Amino acid sequence: MYIGVDCGTQSTKVVVVDIDGEAILGEARRPHRLVEGENGRREQQPGEWVDAFRGAFEEAVSRAGIERRAIRAIGVSGQQHGMVALDAAGRPVHPAKLWCDTETAAHNAALVERLGGPAGCLERLGLVLQTGYTASKIAWLRETNPEAYRRIDAILLPHDYLNYWLTGEKVAEAGDASGTGYFDTRSRQWRHDAFAEIAPELDPERVLPRLIRSREPAGTLRPEVARELGLGDGVLVASGGGDNMLGAIGTGNIVPGIVTLSLGTSGTVCAYSPEPVRAESDMVANFCASHGGWLPLICTMNVTSASTLVRELFALDLAAFGERLATAPIGAEGVTVLPFFNGERVPALPHATASFLGLDSRNLTQASLCRAVVESATFGLRYGLELLGPLAAGASQIRLIGGGAKSTLWRQMVADVTATQVICPQVTDAAALGAALQAAWCERADLSLAALCDRLVHLDTNSLAEPVEANVHAYEAVYARYREALKGHHGVPN
Numbered sequence: 001m002y003i004g005v006d007c008g009t010q011s012t013k014v015v016v017v018d019i020d021g022e023a024i025l026g027e028a029r030r031p032h033r034l035v036e037g038e039n040g041r042r043e044q045q046p047g048e049w050v051d052a053f054r055g056a057f058e059e060a061v062s063r064a065g066i067e068r069r070a071i072r073a074i075g076v077s078g079q080q081h082g083m084v085a086l087d088a089a090g091r092p093v094h095p096a097k098l099w100c101d102t103e104t105a106a107h108n109a110a111l112v113e114r115l116g117g118p119a120g121c122l123e124r125l126g127l128v129l130q131t132g133y134t135a136s137k138i139a140w141l142r143e144t145n146p147e148a149y150r151r152i153d154a155i156l157l158p159h160d161y162l163n164y165w166l167t168g169e170k171v172a173e174a175g176d177a178s179g180t181g182y183f184d185t186r187s188r189q190w191r192h193d194a195f196a197e198i199a200p201e202l203d204p205e206r207v208l209p210r211l212i213r214s215r216e217p218a219g220t221l222r223p224e225v226a227r228e229l230g231l232g233d234g235v236l237v238a239s240g241g242g243d244n245m246l247g248a249i250g251t252g253n254i255v256p257g258i259v260t261l262s263l264g265t266s267g268t269v270c271a272y273s274p275e276p277v278r279a280e281s282d283m284v285a286n287f288c289a290s291h292g293g294w295l296p297l298i299c300t301m302n303v304t305s306a307s308t309l310v311r312e313l314f315a316l317d318l319a320a321f322g323e324r325l326a327t328a329p330i331g332a333e334g335v336t337v338l339p340f341f342n343g344e345r346v347p348a349l350p351h352a353t354a355s356f357l358g359l360d361s362r363n364l365t366q367a368s369l370c371r372a373v374v375e376s377a378t379f380g381l382r383y384g385l386e387l388l389g390p391l392a393a394g395a396s397q398i399r400l401i402g403g404g405a406k407s408t409l410w411r412q413m414v415a416d417v418t419a420t421q422v423i424c425p426q427v428t429d430a431a432a433l434g435a436a437l438q439a440a441w442c443e444r445a446d447l448s449l450a451a452l453c454d455r456l457v458h459l460d461t462n463s464l465a466e467p468v469e470a471n472v473h474a475y476e477a478v479y480a481r482y483r484e485a486l487k488g489h490h491g492v493p494n
């Protein structure tokens with residue numbers, strides 16, 4: 001038995017997987033708070049991730065009805081980029097500053113310049129720093145809270161922190177480390193010279209976690225954690241990885257030719273590459289995968305975060321929101337939304353705010369506003385797919401994951417907007433499944449990752465959405481309207 005954990009922005013999910021029985025036996029989730037402040041601040045307390053894990057673990061294991069001593073390894077996936085800065089006693093010196101925090105946009109711009117502009121970033125890191133990456137959060141802490149900064153003894157990412165709580169080991173792997181901004185994604189090594197530009201007073205040999213390979217374990221469970229969870233001795237904790245990397249594993253996206261698209265708090269599109277990628281656009285993040293190889297990725301910041309804001313504005317539950325979506329036609333009666341409620345990463349507009357365009361007395365309805373926000377979030381991902389270029393263009397199917405993928409209407413919309421077949425995996429949380437598969441890969445030398453994916457990554461044929469020609473055609477015009485609005489409001493070229 002293997003446990004997969006995914007610490008997302010909104011909740012931590014746990015799955016219990018039986019590799020030999022080829023079955024997912026139990027799933028559970030527990031929410032965490034997102035503390036939103038001025039200037040785009042978005043933070044969380046790492047302790048709340050641990051509490052959410054405890055609750056979700058108990059429920060998932062009891063649902064699975066298994067003997068706890070049968071659990072052999074745990075894998076952890078986590079939201080990328082969050083800064084978890086710890087003191088010498090392992091306590092956070094500041095709340096974790098998250099991937100969606102845009103407060104450090106000016107620090108990011110200054111860092112890009114210090115590293116020699118986009119060309120200098122590419123040369124040193126293999127990607128261009130974007131607001132949201134860990135680097136500018138450390139520079140921000142240095143400037144705004146020197147007392148906390150001076151106490152830093154280790155800098156981890158969210159999934160590294162959970163691994164640390166589980167094992168006592170401070171380690172990192174290439175997939176998640178790719179999104180720090182001080183890691184060379186081609187050589188898979190920390191880049192100490194880049195780190196010195198960010199935090200000159202901190203010794204990278206001391207504060208940066210030890211790098212391990214994807215198949216290497218982070219460690220074994222600390223005895224007190226094993227006791228608390230009721231687990232046996234020697235339970236392994238795998239290297240884990242960023243949620244997008246483990247979502248790729250959980251959708252079988254471990255070889256070229258498959259695209260994974262996530263409708264979570266963030267929206268992401270990624271495709272596996274056996275080689276590092278130098279894309280035409282600097283917005284394509286040449287991240288490493290968490291099983292070897294690379295996972296070039298585009299991330300937009302306003303997907304279910306945006307739809308939830310509009311849904312809550314009208315006090316709708318998910319079912320009522322779904323009804324409103326179905327009421328409005330394609331094109332939302334002429335309403336276009338630029339959904340950048342909290343800035344945006346792709347296109348790179350960290351200070352942007354949202355705009356509702358084309359409103360008149362006829363289309364100012366809940367249905368058209370709900371529909372327009374979901375359409376625009378989907379257009380943002382089509383834009384991302386286009387930026388990914390040939391890597392994504394060859395894919396004949398999109399594997400759709402994240403909370404929004406539960407909506408039948410949204411699945412069809414993705415198929416129509418991208419003119420590609422869409423299907424979801426059977427498991428609700430693909431990143432948690434990917435983490436469990438990586439844990440089994442770590443513990444079972446006899447099984448390849450491909451064999452593990454064959455056993456457990458099952459697609460849900462009921463979720464299949466084929467593009468409908470008339471809809472594809474209708475969305476083309478609406479997408480063109482969205483791109484025009486983007487150009488008019490933010491000068492983003494077509």
Ligand SMILES: Nc1ncnc2c1ncn2[C@@H]1O[C@H](COP(=O)(O)OP(=O)(O)O)[C@@H](O)[C@H]1O
Pocket residue numbers: 008009010011263264265266304305307308318401402403404405406407
């Ligand atoms: N049927 C649905 N339609 C639209 N949004 C949904 C639906 N079901 C869940 N969601 C949204 O999905 C989001 C959670 O997605 P998830 O991928 O678990 O997030 P994260 O990993 O970022 O924490 C929530 O905002 C939730 O409201």
Ligand SMILES: O=C(CO)[C@@H](O)[C@H](O)COP(=O)(O)O
Pocket residue numbers: 008009010078079080081099100132179242243244264265266267268299
């Ligand atoms: O920043 C990125 C990717 O670069 C995000 O995709 C985060 O990894 C958060 O993921 P979710 O909570 O939306 O799953």
